[in-house]
Each structure stands twice: as C-alpha cells, then as structure tokens.
Amino acid sequence: MQVFPCPYCGPRNETEFRYIAAAGKTRPDTTQPVQDQDWARYLYRQRNEKGAVREVWMHLTCGELFVMERDSVTMEVLGSTALRDGVE
Ligand SMILES: [Zn+2]
Numbered sequence: 001m002q003v004f005p006c007p008y009c010g011p012r013n014e015t016e017f018r019y020i021a022a023a024g025k026t027r028p029d030t031t032q033p034v035q036d037q038d039w040a041r042y043l044y045r046q047r048n049e050k051g052a053v054r055e056v057w058m059h060l061t062c063g064e065l066f067v068m069e070r071d072s073v074t075m076e077v078l079g080s081t082a083l084r085d086g087v088e
Contacts, residue, residue, distance in 0.1 A: 002075065006059040007066050007082040016061050022047065023054035023067045052078060 002014040028034040028042055050073055057068045057080075069078040 002077075004057070004059075004068065004077060005080045006062065006064065007080050008062050008064050009059060012059065012061065016059060018058045018060055020056040020058055020065065023056050048072075056083065 003011045004014050004017050005011050006017075025042070028038045051071060052069060053072045054067055054069050056065055058065050065083045066080050067083060068080045070076060071078060
C-alpha cells in the first residue's frame with residue numbers, strides 16, 4: 001500500500017485515488033474543427049517519462065482534483081498541489 005497526499009484531506013490510502021491525466025496536457029480547441037490525428041495524439045500518446053512526472057489525480061472521497069508530482073521509477077511522491085487554486 002502507498003499513501004498519497006490529498007491537498008484537502010491529507011495523507012490517504014492509494015485506493016481512494018484515481019489517475020486522471022498527465023498535467024499540462026492541452027485538450028484540442030473544439031471551437032474550431034479538430035483533425036482526427038490531433039484527437040488521437042491527445043487521447044492516446046503518452047510521454048511515459050522516467051523520473052519526476054506531474055499528473056492530475058482525483059481523490060474519490062472528497063471529489064477534488066489536484067496535481068501530484070511523483071517519481072515514475074521509485075514511485076516516491078514528491079508533492080501535491082490543489083488544482084482549484086489555479087496551479088494548472
Ligand atoms: Zn481529498
């Protein structure tokens with residue numbers, strides 16, 4: 001078991017969280033026509049980086065989204081930041 005830090009609730013069991021997406025990934029602008037390859041790139045291409053990564057997670061208990069930074073090799077959590085405070 002791993003403990004993840006929710007910025008609103010504090011440390012909690014990893015089973016209370018759901019991965020949402022890589023932080024900073026920009027959704028295509030749907031106010032203009034979007035090419036299929038742009039949707040495919042957004043939906044399916046992952047960078048899969050080694051080392052420190054920033055990801056958007058949801059704490060299912062409180063329903064809040066936040067950015068968690070963790071090491072993708074060691075799985076060590078390096079920090080978490082509330083999203084609704086305008087971080088992303
Ligand atoms: Zn929470």
